[in-house]
Amino acid sequence: MARWQPNPRERLVFAALELFEERGYELTTVIEIAERAGLTKSTFFRHFSDKREVLFGGEAMAGLLADGIAAAPPAAPPFEAVAHALAAVGEVAFTSARREFVARRRAVIAMNPELREREALKGLGLTASMTEALKRRDVPDLTACVAAELGALAMKIAYDRWSDPADGDDFGEVARRTLSDLRAAAALC
C-alpha cells in the first residue's frame, strides 16, 4: 500500500510551519516552502495569495463557522447556534489529532508581528462571518453583533483552555462551557 501523503495544500502548510520554526518567518521564501513540500512556486500561489496566508487557510474557518450557525436547529437562540458552530470547528480543525500542529502554528504566529496582524484581520473576518450567519437566521442586528463578538471571544478562551493537555475534553465541549461562562460574566457588566 502506498504511504499516505497529505494533499498539496497541507504539505505546503506543514513545510511552511517547519521553515518558520527553523529560521523564522522573515528569512523564509515562498520558493523554499514550495521546495520543502516537493511542489512548485506556482502551486503555492494557486493555494495561497501570499506568504503570510499559508498559516491562515483562506476563508475556510469563516465558512465553517457560518455553516455551523446555519445548521443549528431553527429554534436555537443565538448563543446556542454559536455553540453549534464552535462544535463544528472542534470536529474539523481543533481535533485532538491536530492539537500539536495547532500549538506549533500558534507559537510561530506569536513571534512575528506580520503574522499577528494577519491573524487580527482574520479574527475580524470570523466575527463578521458569524454576524452575517446569525442575521440570516433573523436574529436582530445588534444581537447578532453581540453574539458573534462573544462567540469569537469564547473561541479564543476555549482554545486556551483546550490547549492545556490536563483538560481532556474536546473543543466543542470546552467551547460550550466557555459560552455559558461568558453569558454569566456579561450579566455582571
Next chain:
Amino acid sequence: MARWQPNPRERLVFAALELFEERGYELTTVIEIAERAGLTKSTFFRHFSDKREVLFGGEAMAGLLADGIAAAPPAAPPFEAVAHALAAVGEVAFTSARREFVARRRAVIAMNPELREREALKGLGLTASMTEALKRRDVPDLTACVAAELGALAMKIAYDRWSDPADGDDFGEVARRTLSDLRAAAALC
C-alpha cells in the same frame, strides 16, 4: 500674532493623509510625507515606527481608554467605567472639530489591506488595554474580558452612529446609548 501651526506629529499625520488620498498608500513614501509636512525623514521616524503607523497614533488611544477606566468612580460597574473611557475618547479624539479628519482617515484605511491589518491589530490592543484596566479595578477576569470586548464593539458602532451628520450628539453620549443597547442585546443571546 503668528499663525497657529500644528505640532510636528500632527503635521506628519495630515501630510500622510493628504498623500494617501491623492496617490494611494502604496505609492507614497515616508520621505514624501516628511517633505509635505516640511520636516525630515528622521523626524518622521522619531514619531512613527513605519509608514503604516502614521495613521494610528501609537498607543495613545489605548492609553486614553485605560486612563478613562481608571478615572471612573470607584463604585462604577464595568460598563459604567467603559462609558467613562469612551466619553474621554469623545473629548480628545472624536471631537466635532475632528469629525471630518476622522472620516477621511477611515476612508483611506478602508481602501488599503495593509492599513486594515494594522487597524485590526490596533483594535486588539484597545480591547487588551481596557481588559487590563478593568482588572486593575478588581473586576473578575472573564467579566473584564466581556466588558472590554463589548466596549470595543460599542466604540465601533458608536463611531458609525456619530459619523452620521444627522446625529448632533457628542461621541460620549452616543457611546453611552450604544453600551446600553448592547447590554439589552446581550440579554437576548
